[in-house]
Amino acid sequence: MMQQASNAIEVPERLGVAEGAPAVLTAAELCDGYAARVYRFAAMVSRGSAEAEDLAQDALERAIRRIESFDARRGSVDAWLWRIVVNAAADAGRVRKRRWLLLAKLERTRDPGDEITPRIDGAIGDDDLLEAVRRLGQRDRALIALRFGGDLDYAAVGAALGMTGAAAGVALRRALARLRRDLESTGHGRKT
Amino acid sequence: MTSSLEERLFALELPLPKGLVLRAAAAATQPARRASGVAVVRPVAIGALSLGAFVGINAVAGHVWPAYGRLLADVPGARIVPGWLDPRTGLVPQTATPLNASATSAGHEVRLIGGSADGVRTLLFVEIDGKSYSDVNDPPRFSVGAATITDRNGNVYKQLPYGHNFIPAFEPLRGAAADGGPLTLHITELLPAEPGDPVRGDWTMRFTLVAEPLLDVRVPAAIVTSGTTYEVVSVRASREVLDLHWRATGEAVAQFTALIADPPAMTLDPTTETPGGAGGGPVLGRPITVTPEFQAYSDRIHAFMREHFEVSLVAPSGETLHPFSGGSGAPKDGAVEGDATLLLRGPGRYFVRFGTVAEMSIDIP
Numbered sequence: 001m002m003q004q005a006s007n008a009i010e011v012p013e014r015l016g017v018a019e020g021a022p023a024v025l026t027a028a029e030l031c032d033g034y035a036a037r038v039y040r041f042a043a044m045v046s047r048g049s050a051e052a053e054d055l056a057q058d059a060l061e062r063a064i065r066r067i068e069s070f071d072a073r074r075g076s077v078d079a080w081l082w083r084i085v086v087n088a089a090a091d092a093g094r095v096r097k098r099r100w101l102l103l104a105k106l107e108r109t110r111d112p113g114d115e116i117t118p119r120i121d122g123a124i125g126d127d128d129l130l131e132a133v134r135r136l137g138q139r140d141r142a143l144i145a146l147r148f149g150g151d152l153d154y155a156a157v158g159a160a161l162g163m164t165g166a167a168a169g170v171a172l173r174r175a176l177a178r179l180r181r182d183l184e185s186t187g188h189g190r191k192t
Numbered sequence: 193m194t195s196s197l198e199e200r201l202f203a204l205e206l207p208l209p210k211g212l213v214l215r216a217a218a219a220a221t222q223p224a225r226r227a228s229g230v231a232v233v234r235p236v237a238i239g240a241l242s243l244g245a246f247v248g249i250n251a252v253a254g255h256v257w258p259a260y261g262r263l264l265a266d267v268p269g270a271r272i273v274p275g276w277l278d279p280r281t282g283l284v285p286q287t288a289t290p291l292n293a294s295a296t297s298a299g300h301e302v303r304l305i306g307g308s309a310d311g312v313r314t315l316l317f318v319e320i321d322g323k324s325y326s327d328v329n330d331p332p333r334f335s336v337g338a339a340t341i342t343d344r345n346g347n348v349y350k351q352l353p354y355g356h357n358f359i360p361a362f363e364p365l366r367g368a369a370a371d372g373g374p375l376t377l378h379i380t381e382l383l384p385a386e387p388g389d390p391v392r393g394d395w396t397m398r399f400t401l402v403a404e405p406l407l408d409v410r411v412p413a414a415i416v417t418s419g420t421t422y423e424v425v426s427v428r429a430s431r432e433v434l435d436l437h438w439r440a441t442g443e444a445v446a447q448f449t450a451l452i453a454d455p456p457a458m459t460l461d462p463t464t465e466t467p468g469g470a471g472g473g474p475v476l477g478r479p480i481t482v483t484p485e486f487q488a489y490s491d492r493i494h495a496f497m498r499e500h501f502e503v504s505l506v507a508p509s510g511e512t513l514h515p516f517s518g519g520s521g522a523p524k525d526g527a528v529e530g531d532a533t534l535l536l537r538g539p540g541r542y543f544v545r546f547g548t549v550a551e552m553s554i555d556i557p
Contacts, residue, residue, distance in 0.1 A: 031213045035208055035213045036207070039208045039212065040204070040206045043206040053209055056208075056212055057212055069385075083384075083385075124197075126205055129201070130204060130206075144201065147201075148198070148202050149204075149206065151202075162383075162389050163389070164389075176197060179197065180197055
C-alpha cells in the first residue's frame with residue numbers, strides 16, 4: 001500500500017471540477033495511474049530504448065515536481081500531464097540533437113542483413129513495428145506515441161501538441177499512412 | 193491495413209522498465225538540475241527506498257525558487273527582480289540592466305523588465321500578465337515561445353537553445369547594437385503553461401542594452417596525448433560564460449571511428465524476462481530491452497566518449513564545471529568536433545579537460 005503523499009493538494013469540492021479529475025492528486029497516484037502510459041509514449045517517440053527510459057524518467061520527474069500546479073478545477077490529470085510530457089520530449093529533442101545525429105548516422109551504417117526477418121504472412125512483429133515507428137519523423141512519432149502510447153483521443157492529442165482535435169486527427173492519419181508505406185517498403189505490410 | 197495497424201499499435205507491449213518510477217521519484221527529490229547539453233546524468237536506481245518515502249522528502253525539496261529568492265535578497269545590486277538567478281542561464285545578477293517596456297496583444301501583456309548582454313549571448317527577462325516565473329505560488333499562465341531581436345541595421349538575433357522561457361537567450365549583439373543602439377524585441381507566440389493552443393500575436397518592444405565586451409582570452413595551445421591531438425579551435429568568454437569550439441584528431445578518433453563502424457542491430461529482445469517485485473515498480477507483460485549485444489555496444493560508445501571527448505572545466509577553486517549547452521558529433525574527415533558553453537566562476541586559471549585523458553590551461557582575466 002502506497003503511503004499517502006504529504007504534499008497532496010486538497011481541492012475543495014465545487015462546481016467546475018473536470019469530470020473524472022481526482023480532487024486530490026498525489027505523486028504515488030500519478031505514478032501508479034500514468035507511469036506505464038508515459039513510458040509507452042516515450043518508447044514510441046524516442047529513437048531507442050535507452051532514450052525512451054531517459055525521457056520517461058524525465059517526464060515523470062517533472063510531473064512529480066509540478067504536482068502542486070495540478071488544479072482539478074481547470075482540467076483533467078490527462079490534460080495537465082501530457083503537456084508536461086510533450087514538453088519533456090521537445091526539450092529532449094533539443095538537448096540531444098547532436099546525439100540524434102550520431103544515432104542517425106549509426107542507423108544509416110547498419111548492415112541491412114541485420115534486419116529482422118518478416119513474420120509469416122506479412123504479420124508485423126512488435127519489434128518491427130516499434131522500429132518502424134521510430135524511423136518516422138519527430139512530429140509523426142509524437143502523434144502516434146500520444147494516440148497509441150498515451151491512449152489519448154484526438155482532442156487530447158491536439159491539446160498536448162497545441163492544435164485542434166480535428167487537425168490532430170488529420171495529422172495522425174497522415175502519420176499512419178507514412179508508417180504503412182514504410183512497413184510496406186520493408187516487406188512487413190500488404191498493400192490494400 | 194490501417195485499422196489493423198492501429199490495433200497493433202494499441203497492442204504493442206511496452207512494459208514499464210523496472211525501477212523507472214523509483215528513479216524518477218528519487219530525482220524529483222533533488223534540487224532541479226540545470227539544463228545540460230552534454231552530460232545528462234541520471235540518478236542510479238535506489239531499489240530499497242519506497243515511493244512513499246520519496247514523496248515525503250519531495251515536500252521539502254520542491255521549493256527551490258524561494259531559496260534562490262532569499263539568496264538574491266542578500267546579494268548587493270540584485271534587487272531588480274529577486275529570483276533572476278537561474279542555474280540554466282547562469283545569470284550573475286549584478287550584470288543585469290533594468291528595462292521597462294511593455295506590449296499588449298491578443299489580450300496578454302508582456303513586460304520586458306531587464307536584460308544582460310555580452311559577447312557570448314543576450315539574455316532578456318520578461319513578465320507576462322504581471323506575473324514572474326520566480327513566484328512559485330502564482331506562476332505565469334504563459335511563457336515566451338517564438339521571439340527574435342532585431343537592430344536598426346536589420347540584423348536579426350535568433351534565440352539560442354538554452355534559454356529559459358522567461359529568460360530567453362539570443363545571439364550576442366553586434367556592431368552598434370552592442371554599444372547601446374536601438375533594439376526591438378519581437379515576440380510572436382506565447383506558450384500556455386496548461387493544455388491549450390499557443391497564443392499568437394505581436395508583442396513588440398524597443399529597448400537598448402550595452403553589451404559587455406568579450407574578455408581577451410588566448411586560445412590555449414593544442415596538446416598531444418597518446419597519439420591524439422586536442423585543440424581548442426576558438427574561444428569566447430565573458431565575465432559569466434566561456435564558449436569554446438574544439439577538435440580532436442588522431443588515435444582516439446581512429447578508435448572511435450572503428451568502434452562505431454559495425455553496430456549490431458538495434459533490435460529488441462523478446463525473450464528477456466524481468467521479474468517484478470517489491471521496490472522494482474510495476475512490470476507489465478514482457479519487458480522491452482535491446483539485445484545484450486547492442487546494449488554493450490551502446491555502453492562502449494558512451495564510455496569511450498566520456499573518456500576521450502566529454503568536456504569539463506576545472507575552476508581555480510578546484511570545482512569541476514560541466515557544460516550547460518553543447519555536444520560533439522560523429523567523426524568526420526578524421527576529426528571529432530564539438531562545442532561547449534560553460535559558466536565561469538570569476539577570473540583565474542581554469543583547466544579545460546577532455547574526458548580523463550587530456551587537460552589544458554586557459555586564463556580568464
